[in-house]
Amino acid sequence: xxxxxxxxxxxxxKVDKHSLEALDTWFQIVEKSNWSNFNEVRRIFxxxxxxxxxxxxxxxxxxHIRVIVRILFSVRTVYIKFIGNHKEYDKVRIDQL
Numbered sequence: 456x457x458x459x460x461x462x463x464x465x466x467x468x469k470v471d472k473h474s475l476e477a478l479d480t481w482f483q484i485v486e487k488s489n490w491s492n493f494n495e496v497r498r499i500f501x502x503x504x505x506x507x508x509x510x511x512x513x514x515x516x517x518x519h520i521r522v523i524v525r526i527l528f529s530v531r532t533v534y535i536k537f538i539g540n541h542k543e544y545d546k547v548r549i550d551q552l
Contacts, residue, residue, distance in 0.1 A: 456488050456526075458533045467520075467538040477516035478538065491528050506549050510536065523552060 464482055468475030490496050493511070496503055502514045506523075513522040521544040523537040536552045537544070 456485055456490060456531050456533050458482060458486050458535065460535060463535045463538055471520070471540070474516050474520050477520065478522070481513065481515050481522065485533055489531065490526070496526070508550075508552075510549060510552060512544075523547065523549070525552070 461482060464475070464478045468478065484499060488495075488499065493503075493505055496511065500513055502518070504512045506512055509525045509527060511524055511526055513524065514520070515522055519540060521537070521539060521541065522535065523544075525534040525536055526532070527534075537547055539547070
């Protein structure tokens, strides 16, 4: 998959250095994947949730970090829309991503 954009991971890693390794691992797994549907995503990340409008929420670093992405399976592209902890995630309006 093509993942856009690693820059968000670097930026979040500056804020929370403890999460950078887990986010890098997540990124590498996603980048090497070739998903064609949500079920294939679920086989690798069993805690991922579909929240509508092609948006998916991943729990990273033992459920300490949430990553919201938009996956366009037809063009093999994953857009990172949000990275944050649970408190930050609770403030996100999914319908505005």
